[in-house]
Amino acid sequence: MNESETLPAGAPKPIFDRLVNEAHAIGKEVLAANAADVDRLARFPNESIDALRRARLLSAYVPKAFGGMGLNVVQIAKVCEVFGQYCGSSAMIYAMHKIQVACVVHHAQGSPYFQSYLRQLVDEQRLMASATTEMGVGGDLRSSICAVEVEGDSFRLTKKAPVISYGEAADDILITCRKSPNAPASEQVHVLVRRGDYTAEPLSTWDTLGFRGTCSTGFTVTSHGKAAQILPTPFADILAQTMHPFSHIVWSSLWSGIAIDALNQARAYVRTEARKTPGETPLNAIRLAEVDRVLQEMRNNVATFTHEYHDLLMHAPREALTSFGFSIRTNNLKLSASQLIVDIVGRAMLICGISGYRNDSKYSIARHLRDAYGAALMVNNDRIMKHNATMLLVHKEG
Amino acid sequence: MNHLAAIRQILAQHGRLSVNVDTLNDDSDLYVAGLTSLATVGVMLALEDQFNIEFPESMLSRRTFASLDAIAEAVDELATPSSSKVPVGT
Numbered sequence: 001m002n003e004s005e006t007l008p009a010g011a012p013k014p015i016f017d018r019l020v021n022e023a024h025a026i027g028k029e030v031l032a033a034n035a036a037d038v039d040r041l042a043r044f045p046n047e048s049i050d051a052l053r054r055a056r057l058l059s060a061y062v063p064k065a066f067g068g069m070g071l072n073v074v075q076i077a078k079v080c081e082v083f084g085q086y087c088g089s090s091a092m093i094y095a096m097h098k099i100q101v102a103c104v105v106h107h108a109q110g111s112p113y114f115q116s117y118l119r120q121l122v123d124e125q126r127l128m129a130s131a132t133t134e135m136g137v138g139g140d141l142r143s144s145i146c147a148v149e150v151e152g153d154s155f156r157l158t159k160k161a162p163v164i165s166y167g168e169a170a171d172d173i174l175i176t177c178r179k180s181p182n183a184p185a186s187e188q189v190h191v192l193v194r195r196g197d198y199t200a201e202p203l204s205t206w207d208t209l210g211f212r213g214t215c216s217t218g219f220t221v222t223s224h225g226k227a228a229q230i231l232p233t234p235f236a237d238i239l240a241q242t243m244h245p246f247s248h249i250v251w252s253s254l255w256s257g258i259a260i261d262a263l264n265q266a267r268a269y270v271r272t273e274a275r276k277t278p279g280e281t282p283l284n285a286i287r288l289a290e291v292d293r294v295l296q297e298m299r300n301n302v303a304t305f306t307h308e309y310h311d312l313l314m315h316a317p318r319e320a321l322t323s324f325g326f327s328i329r330t331n332n333l334k335l336s337a338s339q340l341i342v343d344i345v346g347r348a349m350l351i352c353g354i355s356g357y358r359n360d361s362k363y364s365i366a367r368h369l370r371d372a373y374g375a376a377l378m379v380n381n382d383r384i385m386k387h388n389a390t391m392l393l394v395h396k397e398g
Numbered sequence: 399m400n401h402l403a404a405i406r407q408i409l410a411q412h413g414r415l416s417v418n419v420d421t422l423n424d425d426s427d428l429y430v431a432g433l434t435s436l437a438t439v440g441v442m443l444a445l446e447d448q449f450n451i452e453f454p455e456s457m458l459s460r461r462t463f464a465s466l467d468a469i470a471e472a473v474d475e476l477a478t479p480s481s482s483k484v485p486v487g488t
Contacts, residue, residue: 142434184416184432236429322435322460390439396455 010072027086035087048090084257089213095250100128113228129170147178188235198223210370252337262348338375
């Protein structure tokens with residue numbers, strides 16, 4: 001990861017600005033147009049993901065050397081924020097896919113198998129999903145019950161995953177498991193299983209308050225493949241250096257997007273009020289000013305951490321990403337953003353009053369609010385807080 | 399100074415390893431033996447208590463806790479009174 005030329009270095013500003021405009025256009029025309037239907041039916045947003053495929057956005061984080069766009073993490077975060085403004089579920093699927101792509105880009109580029117996989121991902125715009133949680137260990141990502149069994153140059157792996165977001169629509173799944181049947185629960189590897197090489201038997205359904213389009217059903221995945229599909233880096237390192245920070249960055253970014261859209265709704269509502277009483281600032285405009293400040297804090301928090309990660313990724317030794325200090329700050333970003341989204345969206349609803357509360361109003365904030373409450377429990381905030389409490393016993397701020 | 403025996407006992411008590419500490423060599427990889435970075439916190443606090451030392455931020459790394467030898471080296475470094483490192487007369 002220290003050879004920065006193999007990491008996506010970022011697109012030049014004019015090109016990236018055009019891409020952001022394009023993302024907004026896709027957001028308006030496709031994501032927003034289907035968001036209500038996706039939400040109501042708790043169905044996979046096919047139209048959104050197809051549109052992102054056509055725009056080649058599924059390989060946005062793949063370095064140019066492999067044919068991807070080579071956007072850096074700051075730019076990926078921006079794209080997630082844009083999509084969050086149009087459909088929370090589509091944005092979440094995009095963000096989760098990007099986390100998996102980053103794991104491969106950061107930790108498997110040295111392997112000929114994954115070099116060719118990255119090219120294939122670019123050509124076919126493959127969608128990657130993740131199976132980290134497991135029946136019996138719950139949300140503790142650093143422990144696995146299932147183990148990959150390698151024989152010769154092949155492997156077999158079966159995992160009971162309580163949640164695999166868009167598992168049915170994914171082309172490939174990155175699965176965590178023990179390194180071998182004799183390995184301790186914490187000695188994990190990350191294995192890429194490919195569509196056609198696995199069967200997925202549903203264990204549960206997905207009928208939730210929010211993020212309904214992510215279709216995060218549970219599955220028993222039974223898979224096989226080539227031993228080369230096991231990522232060459234221990235999962236502990238992949239988690240610390242990539243999955244953990246990258247997840248909280250892209251999630252917080254799309255949550256910001258949801259908050260931005262809720263506030264835009266509130267602003268539109270306040271404007272119609274203002275038109276009714278020319279020359280007078282409506283009462284709820286004060287509330288708008290108040291919540292706008294909170295949104296700025298949220299976005300600044302995400303931006304600061306994203307830049308820190310980008311700089312460390314590009315310029316610092318790997319050790320810097322495994323320090324307690326960095327891990328605590330990563331967790332703090334998630335804790336803060338997941339709480340602020342509820343706060344901001346809730347205030348936006350109050351500003352819109354009954355029009356925000358209604359499902360059938362153009363000022364409706366209902367979906368935003370339902371999505372917002374998911375943020376605190378995808379990787380439960382209490383678990384994160386406990387990790388920080390433990391690390392803070394010995395960490396000193398320098 | 400060699401603190402290996404005491405460190406071994408602390409690991410057994412606080413390391414939450416998935417194997418018996420007695421089966422490990424001094425240079426065995428503790429992460430392979432099930433040590434997690436969160437468990438190192440408990441180990442560190444016990445070491446600080448036992449040896450009356452304080453781990454600086456710079457030593458809170460994965461490498462410091464990679465093996466019994468690595469921990470012993472860190473403890474030795476921290477337990478050496480700083481006065482003995484300073485040339486006489488300063």
